[in-house]
Amino acid sequence: MSHAIHLEHLQYRAGKHFEIPNLDLHVPSGSIYGFLGPNGSGKTTTIRLILGLLRPLSGRVTVLDLPMPDQHAQILGRVGYVPEQPHLDATLTVRELIDFQAAFYPRWDRARAEELVERFELDGEHLFGRLSKGQKAKLMILLALAQCGDLLVLDEPTDGLDPVVRRDILSALITYVSERGATIFISSHLVHELERVCDWVAVMDDGRLITEAPMEKLKQGTKRLVVMGAPAEIVNPPFRVLTRESTNGGGTGENWVVGDWEPGMTSYFEGVGASVREVIDLDLEDGFVELLRSFRKGGTGR
Amino acid sequence: MFHGIDPRSPIPLYVQIAERVRLAIATGTLGSAAPLPSVRQLAAELRINPATVIQAYKDLEAQGFVEIRHGAGTFVRELAPGRRARERSQQAGALVRKLLAEARRAGVSLPELQRALETELGAKTT
Numbered sequence: 001m002s003h004a005i006h007l008e009h010l011q012y013r014a015g016k017h018f019e020i021p022n023l024d025l026h027v028p029s030g031s032i033y034g035f036l037g038p039n040g041s042g043k044t045t046t047i048r049l050i051l052g053l054l055r056p057l058s059g060r061v062t063v064l065d066l067p068m069p070d071q072h073a074q075i076l077g078r079v080g081y082v083p084e085q086p087h088l089d090a091t092l093t094v095r096e097l098i099d100f101q102a103a104f105y106p107r108w109d110r111a112r113a114e115e116l117v118e119r120f121e122l123d124g125e126h127l128f129g130r131l132s133k134g135q136k137a138k139l140m141i142l143l144a145l146a147q148c149g150d151l152l153v154l155d156e157p158t159d160g161l162d163p164v165v166r167r168d169i170l171s172a173l174i175t176y177v178s179e180r181g182a183t184i185f186i187s188s189h190l191v192h193e194l195e196r197v198c199d200w201v202a203v204m205d206d207g208r209l210i211t212e213a214p215m216e217k218l219k220q221g222t223k224r225l226v227v228m229g230a231p232a233e234i235v236n237p238p239f240r241v242l243t244r245e246s247t248n249g250g251g252t253g254e255n256w257v258v259g260d261w262e263p264g265m266t267s268y269f270e271g272v273g274a275s276v277r278e279v280i281d282l283d284l285e286d287g288f289v290e291l292l293r294s295f296r297k298g299g300t301g302r
Numbered sequence: 303m304f305h306g307i308d309p310r311s312p313i314p315l316y317v318q319i320a321e322r323v324r325l326a327i328a329t330g331t332l333g334s335a336a337p338l339p340s341v342r343q344l345a346a347e348l349r350i351n352p353a354t355v356i357q358a359y360k361d362l363e364a365q366g367f368v369e370i371r372h373g374a375g376t377f378v379r380e381l382a383p384g385r386r387a388r389e390r391s392q393q394a395g396a397l398v399r400k401l402l403a404e405a406r407r408a409g410v411s412l413p414e415l416q417r418a419l420e421t422e423l424g425a426k427t428t
Contacts, residue, residue, distance in 0.1 A: 174349060174351070178342035178345055178352040192309070196351075219312065
């Protein structure tokens with residue numbers, strides 16, 4: 001499988017308090033890849049490393065099969081980037097900003113830009129500084145899409161926006177992917193939104209990658225179990241135990257949250273004299289929260 | 303046709319979409335040769351990954367319900383007589399299984415369920 005983004009043994013440090021000790025990431029070409037993590041977990045730093053805006057202490061960054069930062073000009077010509085904070089000149093109009101951006105990109109798609117101005121109901125004469133938050137976000141997306149990149153890197157593109165704007169932006173992204181087969185790398189903590197669109201998910205916390213998996217595998221493999229009579233020590237289970245605590249009712253009942261679960265694994269419990277009373281499906285948000293909890297307790301996150 | 307698709311459900315989205323299309327074919331909402339929405343259109347409308355829609359359509363094609371004509375779109379196939387009826391009864395079976403599972407989880411007994419059904423229908427079921 002070819003990768004649009006590939007990080008190997010990436011190490012980075014910012015001051016005393018933040019470190020990415022050793023990060024590997026594999027973003028398959030053509031995927032919509034959701035990059036999840038709480039605030040301060042290192043998502044934006046990772047994105048800046050991918051785009052060559054920060055330099056790693058060691059490790060390797062490959063984007064669209066080219067080494068970063070050695071080939072950064074070639075790479076950035078094919079990457080649309082929407083940063084967390086709008087970085088455009090507030091004194092320029094929407095029209096001027098579009099023309100300005102177009103001049104940098106040989107593949108600029110004038111027709112798409114026009115279509116998106118219409119679709120997003122942007123007024124070309126308005127000053128950027130006077131636009132609403134939602135209009136600013138739409139313009140940023142427009143600029144990223146019209147440059148016709150093979151990869152879009154979006155840093156929390158819809159956080160803090162109203163549902164109507166979020167919908168418009170997501171639809172525009174999806175239309176773009178259907179037409180161009182581009183890869184989208186999207187960081188967010190709006191888990192439900194990612195659950196709809198992403199086919200790959202990574203979860204980060206405290207500068208470390210907790211998991212990286214296809215969406216379906218992560219969702220199908222994370223379950224809550226109600227277990228009766230489990231021994232205190234369990235040896236080599238075929239799944240990962242994320243959390244384990246006794247139920248409120250007392251007795252021998254316990255709530256477990258497990259990863260890498262597959263149907264049929266209940267037989268493991270019978271083998272150790274316990275039984276599984278219930279296997280409960282978790283959605284992505286529940287799974288995300290449990291993964292983080294387990295990771296922070298020092299459990300076997302990976 | 304795709305109202306109430308649930309991304310949070312443990313049932314993968316492509317399975318949910320394929321189910322909806324099968325139901326529409328079974329009930330005749332989608333007749334022979336009727337076009338399915340384009341991948342682009344449906345993905346944008348549901349705000350889901352285009353690959354998910356493609357997967358659903360491919361599964362439907364493998365099951366013989368639709369035909370994917372490259373460049374033209376996806377169309378409902380002419381079904382053998384009885385296939386729609388069989389599919390409808392399968393759908394009915396699936397609905398009942400879902401109902402029974404819900405009832406079991408909520409602790410509703412079978413006679414209670416039957417009485418509720420009769421009340422809803424305004425008729426005896428036996």
